[in-house]
Amino acid sequence: MATERLIAPQAQQPEEEQTNWALRPTQIAEYIGQPDLIERLRIAIQAGKSRQDPLEHILLHGPPGLGKTTLAHVIANEMGSRIYTTSGPALARGTDLVAALTRLQQGDVLFIDEIHRLPVAVEEFIYPAMEDFRIDVTVDSGLNARTVQIRCKPFTLIGATTRAGLLSSPLRSRFGLIHHLKYYSTADLLIILRRSCGLLGVGVDNEQALEAIAARSRGTPRIANRLLRRVRDFAQVKAAGRVEPKVVDAALMLEGVDQLGLDELDRTYLRIIGATYDGGPVGLETVAATMNEDSQTIEDVVEPYLLQIGFLARTRRGRALTKAACEHLGLKYTVKDQDQSDLF
Ligand code: ADE
Numbered sequence: 001m002a003t004e005r006l007i008a009p010q011a012q013q014p015e016e017e018q019t020n021w022a023l024r025p026t027q028i029a030e031y032i033g034q035p036d037l038i039e040r041l042r043i044a045i046q047a048g049k050s051r052q053d054p055l056e057h058i059l060l061h062g063p064p065g066l067g068k069t070t071l072a073h074v075i076a077n078e079m080g081s082r083i084y085t086t087s088g089p090a091l092a093r094g095t096d097l098v099a100a101l102t103r104l105q106q107g108d109v110l111f112i113d114e115i116h117r118l119p120v121a122v123e124e125f126i127y128p129a130m131e132d133f134r135i136d137v138t139v140d141s142g143l144n145a146r147t148v149q150i151r152c153k154p155f156t157l158i159g160a161t162t163r164a165g166l167l168s169s170p171l172r173s174r175f176g177l178i179h180h181l182k183y184y185s186t187a188d189l190l191i192i193l194r195r196s197c198g199l200l201g202v203g204v205d206n207e208q209a210l211e212a213i214a215a216r217s218r219g220t221p222r223i224a225n226r227l228l229r230r231v232r233d234f235a236q237v238k239a240a241g242r243v244e245p246k247v248v249d250a251a252l253m254l255e256g257v258d259q260l261g262l263d264e265l266d267r268t269y270l271r272i273i274g275a276t277y278d279g280g281p282v283g284l285e286t287v288a289a290t291m292n293e294d295s296q297t298i299e300d301v302v303e304p305y306l307l308q309i310g311f312l313a314r315t316r317r318g319r320a321l322t323k324a325a326c327e328h329l330g331l332k333y334t335v336k337d338q339d340q341s342d343l344f
Pocket of ligand 1: 023024025030031032033067070192195221222
């Protein structure tokens with residue numbers, strides 16, 4: 001399955017989640033990357049603490065694996081608050097939300113992952129809770145129907161989503177701080193990898209080996225740490241524990257991950273557009289059918305990174321390969337008589 005790829009940005013087995021926890025930063029000072037967001041948070045946290053107010057509600061959006069959950073924990077930790085974690089789909093009914101909100105103490109953080117999947121009926125309950133820390137519940141029915149107000153303690157809602165566009169604007173507008181997390185630079189991933197080596201006890205005296213891992217990590221710390229663990233195992237078994245660039249190459253080639261961090265699924269997708277459809281433009285549904293994959297999966301897990309590295313163009317007439325993609329795959333690039341206004 002596409003989400004079980006070595007370079008999938010989603011967390012995989014529970015054991016991986018455990019190792020991830022051990023590698024996560026717990027304080028803002030340890031957090032690497034996302035400098036604009038960190039600066040905004042530092043200010044909000046310091047101001048909130050000095051006024052003894054809970055933080056404003058925060059919405060974090062961006063691709064998976066960039067540390068939205070980690071950040072929520074860092075924020076709660078810095079505020080000296082407790083954090084309760086739930087997700088949009090887990091809050092199926094209004095009563096689930098009431099249960100979550102009424103156990104919060106002053107200043108606690110409620111983290112709702114995948115907040116774009118919050119059912120519409122539950123969303124209605126959340127508005128007064130976010131604005132006035134009260135929940136309006138309708139009891140009885142028909143002519144006897146009344147609204148009862150339940151108060152909750154002032155809290156901070158941190159919402160995370162990979163699909164900010166799916167959030168309704170009334171919900172969006174109730175967040176005080178909204179921030180988009182960006183892919184990490186190779187330099188930042190390198191710092192994260194060095195830190196992880198220290199925490200995992202991996203001795204790496206070859207900086208280029210870590211650079212090679214960072215370059216294959218698709219701008220995503222979770223992938224960087226996963227690749228590091230694979231390289232560590234490979235080095236231990238095949239290279240007397242030496243983590244060197246050629247060991248990184250061999251370890252990750254064995255897993256089908258190339259120098260840019262593309263795997264077989266990415267290459268199949270690109271080759272189908274390149275070879276079968278002459279470089280495109282071709283409709284997503286057509287490519288998905290040729291690959292025998294679900295088009296939504298392709299759109300969510302394959303295309304974002306290919307768009308990010310400039311290998312793919314989304315045009316009105318469909319997907320097309322760029323020159324860089326053709327060069328990477330060793331395919332001939334044919335300039336299409338394509339109106340640039342097609343690009344969006
Ligand atoms: N581990 C995973 N993500 C990290 C980050 N942003 N900073 C430090 N360590 C990390």
